Amino acid sequence: MSKIDQATFDETSKKWIKGQALFFRAWAYQSLVKDVGGMPLILEPQPVGDLSSIQKPRNKTSECVAQILKDLDDAIAILPDGWSGRDAGRIDKGAALAFKGRVLLFYASPLFNGLNGIATWQKAYEANLAAKTYLDSKGKGLYPVFGKIWEDEMNKEIIMVRRFNYPESAYPAPGFIPLFASADDWESDCPSWELLKAFPMKDGSKFAPASASDYEKYFLNRDDRFYATVLYNGAPVMWGDKWKKQNVYNWSFLQFGQIDASNNAFDKSNGKYKNDLNQSWSGLTEFSPNCTYRAKGVDRSAPDALHSATDWPEIRYAEVLLNLAEAAFESGKASEALNYLIPIRQRAGISQGVGNYGINTTDLRQAIRDERFVEFAFENKRWDDLRRWKAFDYLRSLGKRHGFAIILKPGESLPGKLDDINKPAVYTKFACNVVNGDKATIGIQDKQYLFGLPYRILQRNPKLQQNNTWGGNFDPFQ
Known part of the structure; x- marks a missing residue:
């Protein structure tokens, strides 16, 4: 990031490489911050030398989220609309827009309650609407047959994906x-x-x-x-x-x-x-x-269970719709939220019936949450949903x-x-x-909505403070 502008290859390649790097810095920080709160922001190369010179204190959670959003905005500005050939599956503008919507939804939710205005429900709504509008313009949408999403590679529902192939890049799935x-x-x-x-x-x-x-x-x-x-x-x-x-x-x-x-x-x-x-x-x-x-997601054509090669979508168009539905509802746009929920149920083969495809419009918040439970089953989203909703009482x-x-x-x-x-x-x-x-x-326990920092990590850097929910002095909700 610090030296790519000095490279001798073409400017377009520089932009696209930089855009991917910005995205993955945002991705890496979000993976940390959503679980433990703010961590040291390291945005420049650190010099090799005395270990104490590179030990930094934790930044506020709000400062980290502001940086995540800045990195995503900077990435969105320079990433390509899409990739083709051997590059298909790299991070593009649509993936960055959708991920920004996910990030804002997470911090707008009850667990962080908007982080003092950094991530309001309105901002989450605007980001997810921008993602949907852009993806629609590029031909993205719900794939007609739900079960085929994991069989028909790179279909129109795929926004961000981890690609696999046999035999070069397969993974064991024996169980x-x-x-x-x-x-x-x-x-x-x-x-x-x-x-x-x-x-x-x-x-x-x-x-x-x-x-x-x-x-x-x-x-x-x-x-x-x-x-x-x-x-x-x-x-x-x-x-x-x-x-x-x-x-x-x-x-x-x-x-x-x-x-x-x-x-x-x-x-x-x-x-x-x-x-x-x-x-x-x-x-x-x-x-x-x-x-x-x-x-x-089971690879039904694999030669054996140790060589699965199913592409795994990290972000689907359905997530953008349900993120948008939730943000719309929470920002006072219930009728609009319903319009994003209905296509999900239509694609699931549910009949309209006497109402709105069985959707409980008297408790639309719960209807949206229930829809996420079944739509994203086994897609590694339920845990973060229960955390951000502060729903451990349900468990x-x-x-x-x-x-x-x-x-x-x-x-x-x-x-x-x-x-x-x-x-x-x-x-x-x-x-x-x-x-x-x-x-x-x-x-x-409620303190497990956020994890504490492991002892081995605290020992590496004496400037790190433990979360106050785990006996320390750092407030992860600021």
């Missing part, structure tokens, strides 16, 4: 599908019952089981995102060669399951309890306490996360490998139960 079709691991990323029930019905209504038979039909008539996100018991899929060789659909029920008085699921054949979302045991198939796996109210145990009923025959789970004669073979998904009660 996202049953072990017989995977390798070395299983149940790495299972949906909780809280997520399973959050997906709307096809008519936009909430999934609200009132009887045992309603639980048995949990997978019927849900919105399109359910089937693209959740690999449920009996799902008619055979991904990859291993699955095809087995010639079997995804059966993931408990063959010898039982629920005890404490609401833990276990296997009668060996007494092993199923009260941990990351444990499993084998029988007819691979079993899960909630009997479901993650389907979203504590759960007591524990819950799984969804699907148990073969006594006396029922096993399903055939390729039986149709949609038929009553098949899905009624199973009893469905909401069970404990955690061993311990959720005891997260």
